[in-house]
Amino acid sequence: MALLEVDDLTVQFYTEDGVVRAVDGFSYEIERGETFAIVGESGAGKSVASLSLLRLIERPGEIVDGEIRFRGRDVLGFSQDELRQFRGNDAAIAFQNPEAMLDPVYTVGEQIVETMRAHDIATGEAARDRAISLLERVDIADPESAYTDYPHELSGGMAQRAVIATALSCDPDLLILDEPTTGLDVTIQAQLLETLTDLAETFDTAIQLVTHDLGVVADCCDRALVMYAGRAVERAPVEELFYDPSHPYTAGLLASIPRIGDGRDRLPAVPGSPPDLVQVPTGCRFHPRCPYAEDVCATRDPKLVELETGNPVPDGRRPDHASACHEHTGNLEGGLDYEVRIVDDRGNDSTDSSGQDGAVSDGLDGAESDGQTDDETAPDDPETGGDHGERSR
Amino acid sequence: MRRIYESRALERSADEPFVPSTNGDERSPRTIDWDAFSHAFVPSALRNRAISVSVTTDRDVYALEEPVRLTVEFHNRLPFPIRLRTDSPNVWTWSVDGFAAASCVSRGVPDRPSTFSFARNERKRFRRTWSQRLRISETEWEGVGPGHYTVSAGVSREDARGLTDRTTIEIRE
Numbered sequence: 001m002a003l004l005e006v007d008d009l010t011v012q013f014y015t016e017d018g019v020v021r022a023v024d025g026f027s028y029e030i031e032r033g034e035t036f037a038i039v040g041e042s043g044a045g046k047s048v049a050s051l052s053l054l055r056l057i058e059r060p061g062e063i064v065d066g067e068i069r070f071r072g073r074d075v076l077g078f079s080q081d082e083l084r085q086f087r088g089n090d091a092a093i094a095f096q097n098p099e100a101m102l103d104p105v106y107t108v109g110e111q112i113v114e115t116m117r118a119h120d121i122a123t124g125e126a127a128r129d130r131a132i133s134l135l136e137r138v139d140i141a142d143p144e145s146a147y148t149d150y151p152h153e154l155s156g157g158m159a160q161r162a163v164i165a166t167a168l169s170c171d172p173d174l175l176i177l178d179e180p181t182t183g184l185d186v187t188i189q190a191q192l193l194e195t196l197t198d199l200a201e202t203f204d205t206a207i208q209l210v211t212h213d214l215g216v217v218a219d220c221c222d223r224a225l226v227m228y229a230g231r232a233v234e235r236a237p238v239e240e241l242f243y244d245p246s247h248p249y250t251a252g253l254l255a256s257i258p259r260i261g262d263g264r265d266r267l268p269a270v271p272g273s274p275p276d277l278v279q280v281p282t283g284c285r286f287h288p289r290c291p292y293a294e295d296v297c298a299t300r301d302p303k304l305v306e307l308e309t310g311n312p313v314p315d316g317r318r319p320d321h322a323s324a325c326h327e328h329t330g331n332l333e334g335g336l337d338y339e340v341r342i343v344d345d346r347g348n349d350s351t352d353s354s355g356q357d358g359a360v361s362d363g364l365d366g367a368e369s370d371g372q373t374d375d376e377t378a379p380d381d382p383e384t385g386g387d388h389g390e391r392s393r
Numbered sequence: 394m395r396r397i398y399e400s401r402a403l404e405r406s407a408d409e410p411f412v413p414s415t416n417g418d419e420r421s422p423r424t425i426d427w428d429a430f431s432h433a434f435v436p437s438a439l440r441n442r443a444i445s446v447s448v449t450t451d452r453d454v455y456a457l458e459e460p461v462r463l464t465v466e467f468h469n470r471l472p473f474p475i476r477l478r479t480d481s482p483n484v485w486t487w488s489v490d491g492f493a494a495a496s497c498v499s500r501g502v503p504d505r506p507s508t509f510s511f512a513r514n515e516r517k518r519f520r521r522t523w524s525q526r527l528r529i530s531e532t533e534w535e536g537v538g539p540g541h542y543t544v545s546a547g548v549s550r551e552d553a554r555g556l557t558d559r560t561t562i563e564i565r566e
Contacts, residue, residue: 010501014482016509017519019502060482064501279494282526282534298524301532 001072002029002318003206004053004091004174009066011045011052018278022048022061024230027304029318032173033204035197037217037238039253040227043274046210047096049227050176053208054087070174088119091174092167096182098159102151108135108162109147112169119170134165139195157188161195171203178210193220214257218242226250229275229285232304235313236321243340246307246323248290251338284326292336294326302326428510432476443471444511446558448487448546454563457539461523461562463487465546469511477509477556479549484509487521487546496528509548525564539566 011023022045030036038046051057053068055075068075070090078086095101103111112131116122122130128147135143138161151159160180167175177196181189197220200207209221217224217238224241226234226249234247245251252270272289275281281288287297303312304324313322326332435443444467451462465487469475479485483502489495511517523544526534542564547557 012502014484014502014507016484016517019483019500062503064503279521282524282528299526299534299536303532 003032003034003071004030004208005067005069006049006053007067007069009049009052009068010064011048011057011061012064013061015060015278020277021280022230022277023052026066026227026230026232027313028225028232028235030174030206030208032206033200034223035200035207035209035221037209037211037221037224038227039211039214039217039224041212041253041270041274043277044227045230045277046212046227047178050093050178050208050210053174053176054091054093055083056093085119088115088170088172090172091176092170092172093176093178094160094163094167094180096179098156098163099151101163102159104151107148107150108154112147112162112166115166115169121170131165131169134169135162137168137199138162138165139191140165157184157192160184160192164196164199168199168203168205172205174206174208175199176208176210179212180209181211181213181216189216190219196220214242214253226253229280230277231285231324233286233325234321234323235304236323240321243342244321245340246321246328246336247286247325248292248336248338249286250323251336252289284324292327292332292334294332294334296326296331300326300331302329302331305329428474428476431474435473435475439471440475440477441555443469443475444477444548444556445470446547446556448544448558448560450544450560450562452562454565455525457564457566458525458536461525461544463521463523463544463546465519465521465558467509467511467517467548469513469515472513474513475511477511477548477550479507479509480551481505481549482507483549485519485546485548487544489523489527489544490542492527494528495523495526498528498531537564539564 006029007027009023009026010021013020013022024045026045026049028036028038038049040046048057048061052063053075055063055078057063063076066076070086075083075086102108106114109128109131112134113122113127116127116130121127132143132147135146140146140158140161146154146158146162151162154162164175164177164180180196181192184192193216196207196209199205200220209216211217221238223235223237225232226241226247228249234241234245234250236244236246241250242254245254249270255268256270258267270289271291275285275288281298283296283298283300284290284293284302287293290297302324304322305312305328307321307323307328310328310330325336327336432440447466447468449464449466451464455461465485467485477484481502481504483500484507486493494500524534526536529535540563541561543559543561545557545559547553550556
């Protein structure tokens with residue numbers, strides 16, 4: 001039994017313009033101690049899916065279908081008392097904007113202690129000592145001074161760390177981090193990611209990382225799920241996702257990562273924009289933006305299928321690599337015509353026909369050991385290929 | 394240290410002790426809720442007649458597989474606010490030949506009443522695009538053939554007389 005199991009989660013919001021189905025039949029699971037990423041563009045439904053786990057969706061939104069099980073217990077069936085215990089003790093969340101999450105009229109230390117006090121973890125001097133040790137644990141310099149600082153006295157990176165320290169204060173088994181590195185400069189990002197990886201190992205805490213930054217995913221995650229217009233389009237271990245993307249949207253996201261030393265004038269991007277969730281496209285939701293779309297993509301919605309078998313992912317089973325594209329159900333005649341090029345720092349270049357056989361070329365092993373790899377996804381489509389041109393890490 | 398919740402400065406809802414109450418936060422108690430005021434004093438028949446509904450398409454004749462862009466407009470003709478009761482939180486719907494949102498598959502919207510509010514003389518305009526396909530199952534859509542199709546829209550109410558409109562388009566090969 002996985003630590004967290006989400007089955008067929010559906011969340012919608014009622015607006016005057018119509019019903020916004022922000023999360024539509026979303027399923028995944030997280031094992032204890034695992035770092036799991038949910039990746040996608042803004043508006044894909046990543047944050048809504050995360051808030052749903054703690055039942056933090058407010059009107060006019062609601063969870064209309066699905067199950068969320070934490071250690072086998074039905075989270076959606078929790079009473080208010082059980083929910084209060086669950087939030088903080090079992091699962092904690094650090095939101096995107098730390099300055100908004102911290103109360104400006106209390107010191108950082110007081111806010112951490114308050115969380116511990118509310119959950120009967122510690123009180124008095126013990127709580128103070130624990131708060132200082134948590135601040136130290138998340139690499140805040142001079143934690144005793146930070147304990148008495150007000151939020152406005154902290155930098156963005158320090159505030160984010162303080163929020164993570166608050167979330168960790170009750171020793172949760174699952175930590176949900178919603179875009180923890182947004183707005184931080186790359187040096188601080190790297191430090192924060194290192195801290196998170198270290199924390200996950202030390203406390204055996206599972207982390208659900210919500211991000212649109214694939215670099216962050218590559219750095220510290222075990223598995224990732226790519227989300228598009230409220231649906232999961234690909235799930236895979238991180239290495240497979242990077243070296244063998246099986247969905248054209250994933251390939252497009254990877255291609256659009258900027259790379260230092262790239263001589264091109266324009267940054268490659270996935271063409272078009274995400275659909276309005278009030279009225280999503282018929283068939284595959286990605287088909288209006290997909291360079292490989294065929295007639296079938298506009299009339300049939302592809303299910304998430306296991307790459308090895310081409311069969312739909314059964315309930316309660318964790319697939320190694322699954323993708324929701326007609327290519328993997330045998331319905332796409334032209335195939336996915338992009339290729340993954342892996343170039344290591346010694347200039348060795350190897351090519352893999354992505355999405356076809358799932359094999360990763362021989363050059364990968366050497367490149368992995370170096371930890372410095374450039375790999376590229378280059379579609380052959382002459383019209384849209386430029387936009388889906390390359391990926392790099 | 395005196396804590397903010399000990400000061401009684403923040404009222405909390407009794408049902409949801411950890412959710413700050415929104416009662417009184419949204420508008421000052423001194424402000425009149427004109428929506429509620431009008432709803433209490435305007436007769437139901439007048440409320441229904443106050444709102445006009447119109448559906449228009451960008452053209453009358455379309456080629457096969459050409460997207461049909463439709464605009465639905467609701468207009469409060471009265472100089473005071475109007476609030477309409479609806480049967481569902483999806484306060485208005487559109488349909489093609491009677492198929493809601495061009496689909497034979499019902500969308501899971503709870504069956505509970507809601508309201509659709511208009512400020513005085515307010516116009517609300519919504520746009521939809523019909524791809525000339527009908528959803529026939531959870532995962533499949535089917536293109537429609539040439540012919541005449543009725544596109545309609547209206548407030549989500551069983552007794553929506555006067556609160557609906559329709560137009561006909563032609564699809565040619």
